[in-house]
Amino acid sequence: MGAVLAWWLAVQVVGLLALPLTFHVFKGLPERGYAFARPLGLMLAGYVFWLLGSLGFLRNSLGGVLFALVVLAVVSVYVGRRELGLAPLEPGQETLWAFLRRQKKLVLLVEGLFLAGLAGWALYRAYSPDIATAGGEKFMEYAFINAILRSPRLPPADPWLSGFAISYYYFGYLILSMLIRLSGLPSNIAFNLGLALLFALTITGAFSLAYNLVALAQRRAGREAFGQAAGYGLLGSLLLAIMGNLEGFFELLHAWGVGGAGFWKWLDIRDLATLPPGGAAVPNRYLWWWRASRVLQDYDPFGNPIEIIDEFPFFSFMLGDIHPHVLALPFGLMLLALALNLLVSEKVYEGLRRWGPLMLLYALCLGGMAFMNTWDFPVYGVLMVLAFALRSYVHHRALNREWLQEVLGTGIMLAAAGVILYIPFYIGFQSQAGGPAFSLWAKTRIAHYLVMFGPFVFIAIAFVLAVGAGLPAAWRTGRLSRSAVYIIGALALLLAVLSIITGRWLALCLTLLVAAAALVLWRRLEEAGEEADWPTLYALLILLVGLGLTFVVEYVYLRDTFGTRMNTIFKFYFQAWSMLAIAGAYGVYYVLNRTRRLAFQNAFLVGLIALVTAGMVYPVLAAPNRAEGFQRKPTLDGIAYAAQYWPADYAAAQWLNAHVREPAVILEAHGGSYTPYGRISAMTGIPTLLGWGGHELQWRGSYDEPGRREPDIEAIYRSMDREQVNALLEKYDITYVYVGQLEREKFQLSQPMIDKFGLFMDLVYDQDGVRIYQRRGK
């Protein structure tokens, strides 16, 4: 309880400091970006801390964090001085205080939602808190966080390759480490609170986006109703962060024995492709909830299955990995909000157009995505440029040279600034990415796609139909631009033909849907006068981008060490989910409030309820299963399990954490990914020579250095040649040598091999079969 309170307070402080700035920036939104004060504050403070730390001005310490917060506060107060009443207001503006008084209900709702999300998810995590080695990347993430906390300077040391800095997009972990320092909590507890924080930020971010869209539409229609907008806001949170895909529903049917063997074989979801057992009230297969993230199935030309990852937010939160795609989720929503803000606010558009200070903020947020989850940078960059293009079109009223120059110029400037602001990150960053590759044989089945995105596709079709109701009439009366139709039509035709030739039926369907959405968007854009229907245009835009992401992976993927489109689908589908969810929430509002045909509305409502209910099966059934039925004694301590399963190592790690303050290197056994190897460095943050080699390959794209170290590690443990061992200890600047159960087993250590260390090192720890030797003369 105290830990949750301390964590909440730390986050609140950051949010409050950033509130004046947020209020100033999000001037176009009815909610003024209130829900994004926390992520914006975290990103800006994190940026200041990281940049000044990387340049050597700040230490990686609590003092450095406080300094960054002071800078944030000064900037926030300066930028928001008018809104704070410290300088005269511009006409039509209101102060932050007036807003808070006027929008009390909204503020309380957002705060309540945040607190409920934070506390609620923390409580849930307390029943499955383990930072386990297998079943995800938690151990790696924990190692990163501890390594960042232990590094006196930035960039932080790689815990699993001593002497090297982390070669990964670690911005999110850095932000978490800042909160850990601020709250004073230990990392094993803060890890789980970090996940709860991401959940809370995601639901409030989704709420804010959907609320703003509906509130803007209401304002345009002259019918503002807080309750309705708030309701759709909550729908946005539900669709994005809580609803699952339909795999859970099919798991239930399978457990009930519904459907014949042929159906399940046709559906071809692994583990469900067999004859349904029936007779169970709920799915009871071991780790059945895992399958929801592996719905899609690729086959190589020889018919061998290839695993494809298709996570969605609720799965990721439930799994408990603080992986970059999860870390970046709330910040991605913030970028969506910035894009909406750009569309609806003339001042913001002008600010970007003139490359003013607002450009810096936008570039900083966009560039930060590359540092947090590189996959997000191009996607949100494209989205931002498209949003700018739409706004610019309404300004210029034509697709002319000025418009093109403006869009290209701003787009390039945004991207360039986003990279330049984060140059220290790019220097020394290595990646496994090897450029685009064409997906020659892999294609997604429509059935799998609908299992994955069924509710969103349903809403998207209804939304496009509803918005496009006037299209045929516009075409007949010439009010729809012929050139637009021809261009979109030609592109769609080309892609449709390609899809048919390659047998990509999903791609064909998506082509048709995307083309229809594009036409509808174009029509709306053309008829936009002084007061464009920005919420609808925005929703259509993000719908297009979301569907577009899922379309692109049918043809192209990014080459990496996996050699398949697994990772590309993983990242793109996850991003698409956010966009489709937000667009979906607004789409529901549009269909139910802006269409006149009651039958259409009723049919839509029935379908929506059915699909959302089917989507809710997953979280309702999977969550308790993941938490083992809430049988365990709740605790937020993520490595409490280690005290039970590896008590000796756990105790040794505690000792190291208490006694080792100076920079050091510890040698321990290395091994494969998702194993307990590298456990000491993960639990302490003290770098080791080599941890999970496979992950180093993924991060650096090369196994050269890890490969060089493997025989040396073995030599240190097994060799009886004192000179050789000393030379290797010196070469790698090793301070401690750890000898535990894993080391004994891996290197087949005899007692003389262990005792030899005592001849030239000091035995500083000897307990329960674990020995730690410290090098002399160092």
Next chain:
Amino acid sequence: MSARARAPERAEPIPAEWQKVFTVEVVLYLAIGLAALLVRLWRLDAWPLSPAEAVQAWRAWQIAHGQSPALAPYSPLLMTANIVCFALFRASDATARLWPALFGAALALLPALLRRQMGRSAALMTSFLLAFSPSLLAASRSLDGRTAALFAGLLLLIALCRLSEDGGRREMRWGAVALAFGLLSSPMFYSVLLIFITGAIVLWGARRRLGMEEFWASAGRRWEELRGRPALWREAGLLFVGPFLLLGTALLLNFDGLGAAADLLPAWGRGFAWGAESYGPLVVLWSLALYETAGLLFGIAGLVMGIRRRDALSVFAGWWLVGGLLLSLVSGGWRPADLALLAVPAALLAGKALGELAEWTAREALKEAEWLILLVGAVLGVFGYLGFVHYARTGQLLSLLLAVVACPLILLVVTGVVLIWGERRRALRGLALLAAGGSILLLVHNAWFSSLLADVSRHDLLTAARAEAGVRDMVELAQRYGSQVRGDPYSAPILLVGDEVEWLRWALRDFRRVEYVRRFGSAGDFPIVITPGSLQPPLGESFVGQDMAVYSDWRPAGMEGWTLARWLVSRVPPASPPTETIIFWAQR
């Protein structure tokens, strides 16, 4: 009859130019400043730098010589000052402590900027107290950021005070520079900031009760005036950022200085944690009473006067004193040197009271009643002191009774007689003058013992934690070894082993090769090995060792009655303080 010729009127003598500049007041300030400087600089290297001082100086020495020091807490302002100092002069214990001494002397002269607000006499008295306050003097003679923090704090207070009246650009500049200095100086500055911020809130909240509505109304009007002058704020901003960056990074030679400045705030927070080394609230109280008697006694009087007259400066200084005391009482990391935080406001308040007393005495000459009290008081004071000294030497209770019972009783009787005579004001003034004289004598006595008598000060609370002569013996021995064996005093390679002796790198800075290891491996080619006294490394028969005491930290425990009296009179403790030793191993 002719009109008598009028005698010509005598013309007023026209003062010479130098007389216009060197008024009595100016001369007095110069004298105080000179004296303050003198007592701070005199035998500044009487004892070696303590471990905390040595770490600070060593880091500056490393940067001045182009090396990169390891991360550690330090005062960036003093780091910059030391780097400049070491570059210009030879690095030594005295030059390392130079800047705190200069800040201390400058602090003593700051009240001159408050002459108009406090009164000339009050400002002079305050200067005097700041110059000779034992705790401020001890802090000024130590390589520590406290005096810089207090200098910045007082300058900030002066700027705010003057801004609230009619100050402008100049005061804004002072304030900006003071803030930059303070944030780079010491964690103590955060105590000052906290006191100032809470003081403003509390005093604003209690404005009606204290009758200060007019002051706050006027301050509000000034704020509105200043708010409408953005150029002033921009200039102040630049004057903050520029010095902060330049001084914090040692003129861009030490980027880590900003990180160290940022770490001062968490260091301040950690200072509130309680542990085995904590002193306890009682020590805070009695050390305040002992070392700042004049400040405390007359400070209370000054505060009462200030509240009655609704003087904002006095009330604020009172809050500073009370707030500082509260912080000291709850802070587990409190050290006797932190008394300096209370000495400044005490001096401000006491200066006010003493200034009033001085002006009163100048306005109305002393009458018989006062002379009587003064004379009797002086005689009784001498006898009482002698009695107390006799008690301290022999333990005879009778002497103590004479000193603490008989003498005050007689004085009380004499005062009573004066009161009966109807001379209440005279009696009060006489007593006040007596108290002033006595407390100033005590001030000088304590300042002398704590800072200016090297052998005695090791048992004084303010300066008890210090390095011992063994540090210089160690250096001398190493020099002799080098001269004898290699013909060059600084040529012998030296190996330092263990965390406890890392601070000695400062003392050994002039030696050409000094290496430090945390754990002993082997002596290698080092003919000299220095280890903590508890470590006996396996050096073999070829090395011979000699113990040396390098650090002592006396604590006032177990003193009462006669032992306490001995300590008060001549700083002789009941037992010798524990010392930390090293072993100097030299190859035969």
